[in-house]
Amino acid sequence: MTLPKIKHVRAFVVRGGGADYHDQGAGHWIDDHIATPMSRYPEYRQSRQSFGINVLGTLVVEIEAEDGTVGFAVTTGGEPAAFIVEKHLARFLEGRSPTEYEKIWDQMYFSTQYYGRKGLVVNAISGVDLALWDLLGKLRQEPVYHLLGGAVRDELQFYATGARPDVAKELGFIGGKMPLHHGPAEGAEGMKKNIAMIADMREKCGPDFWLMLDCWMALDVDYATRLAIAAHEHGLKWIEEAISPDDYWGYAELKRNVPKGMLVTTGEHEATRWGFRMLLEMDCCDIIQPDVGWCGGVTELLKISALADAHGKMVVPHGSSVYSYHFVITRHNSPFAEFLMMHPGPTEVVPMFHPQLLGEPVPQNGRMKASALDAPGFGVTLNPEIAMHRPYTH
Ligand SMILES: C[C@H](O)[C@H](O)CC(=O)C(=O)O
Numbered sequence: 001m002t003l004p005k006i007k008h009v010r011a012f013v014v015r016g017g018g019a020d021y022h023d024q025g026a027g028h029w030i031d032d033h034i035a036t037p038m039s040r041y042p043e044y045r046q047s048r049q050s051f052g053i054n055v056l057g058t059l060v061v062e063i064e065a066e067d068g069t070v071g072f073a074v075t076t077g078g079e080p081a082a083f084i085v086e087k088h089l090a091r092f093l094e095g096r097s098p099t100e101y102e103k104i105w106d107q108m109y110f111s112t113q114y115y116g117r118k119g120l121v122v123n124a125i126s127g128v129d130l131a132l133w134d135l136l137g138k139l140r141q142e143p144v145y146h147l148l149g150g151a152v153r154d155e156l157q158f159y160a161t162g163a164r165p166d167v168a169k170e171l172g173f174i175g176g177k178m179p180l181h182h183g184p185a186e187g188a189e190g191m192k193k194n195i196a197m198i199a200d201m202r203e204k205c206g207p208d209f210w211l212m213l214d215c216w217m218a219l220d221v222d223y224a225t226r227l228a229i230a231a232h233e234h235g236l237k238w239i240e241e242a243i244s245p246d247d248y249w250g251y252a253e254l255k256r257n258v259p260k261g262m263l264v265t266t267g268e269h270e271a272t273r274w275g276f277r278m279l280l281e282m283d284c285c286d287i288i289q290p291d292v293g294w295c296g297g298v299t300e301l302l303k304i305s306a307l308a309d310a311h312g313k314m315v316v317p318h319g320s321s322v323y324s325y326h327f328v329i330t331r332h333n334s335p336f337a338e339f340l341m342m343h344p345g346p347t348e349v350v351p352m353f354h355p356q357l358l359g360e361p362v363p364q365n366g367r368m369k370a371s372a373l374d375a376p377g378f379g380v381t382l383n384p385e386i387a388m389h390r391p392y393t394h
């Protein structure tokens with residue numbers, strides 16, 4: 001079957017939540033004194049928005065085929081990513097068949113390598129790649145997870161990320177990952193408060209519920225080691241992204257230092273097979289957590305995942321809603337998925353990328369049937385009510 005060629009690629013910017021899930025209103029748990037690498041500066045400690053965590057906004061990529069079918073995806077990257085998509089990447093797609101995703105990825109990556117390799121540029125590449133898979137699914141009238149090899153289980157099971165693991169337990173999730181609030185600059189007092197929070201949640205959640213801690217790159221190896229040892233007493237399952245993603249050596253040391261049975265996880269700010277090869281070969285962690293909207297898209301995640309499998313490691317993607325669900329359901333080494341609680345409390349399950357997507361499935365009682373993913377492509381549509389801005393054209 002010959003598919004119609006790609007006619008046009010467009011990039012838009014959207015504000016207010018969605019794929020840029022840190023772009024929330026005042027009082028949201030996700031912006032409440034969470035430890036970051038910027039916490040060493042008192043003026044940027046109380047709120048992550050104060051240092052610009054939400055400065056970019058969401059990138060929307062649309063890819064239109066000659067027959068009028070449109071594939072789309074959302075990720076972060078905002079206006080600078082829109083520039084890269086329109087002015088640089090679009091040329092590698094227009095006039096080509098959507099089946100050529102390998103060659104297209106290769107050309108996007110190597111043409112931008114002199115200023116790219118990670119971060120924003122790979123965000124932009126990921127957005128294009130996901131929009132391409134969405135288009136391919138829509139043209140073939142199949143969900144993306146069928147194109148990736150089909151489901152290896154009947155349903156997904158989820159842990160929840162948010163400030164209320166106790167509520168997550170009541171909502172049926174298998175575990176709760178909470179944000180760390182105080183970094184090394186807040187000294188012994190901050191450490192005491194961090195431990196008290198874990199102890200309090202253990203008390204509220206009972207002995208068996210998984211409890212995890214997200215440190216968002218805020219710590220150093222010494223602090224992370226002391227925190228892990230103290231948290232072990234309260235049954236912490238994993239310590240996540242404890243130090244800088246550039247410090248592979250530090251992660252290897254931390255993994256050797258943590259108490260037996262505690263897992264070290266990282267990777268949401270890592271990109272491409274080459275970045276993850278560093279984490280895997282240096283034995284930096286037990287679980288890798290690529291974000292499919294940031295690591296290079298589905299095309300790259302398949303390679304990262306195969307590499308992890310060969311190293312006997314799990315892949316539990318970071319957030320990323322349907323883009324993660326369609327992948328996780330197809331892989332044995334992705335036995336569960338993350339659900340980022342975007343309710344401000346967070347006391348209710350709301351769609352992760354609300355309000356940008358329509359038809360976005362959510363877990364019920366911590367689970368989601370594979371059949372919830374059966375619509376063509378990634379199975380979602382762009383909400384026509386959101387204000388989209390196209391800053392560049394080509
Ligand atoms: C809660 C974390 O600080 C961050 O906002 C989300 C994250 O890293 C995760 O879901 O993992």
Ligand SMILES: [Mg+2]
Nearest residue numbers: 214240241268
């Ligand atoms: Mg994280």
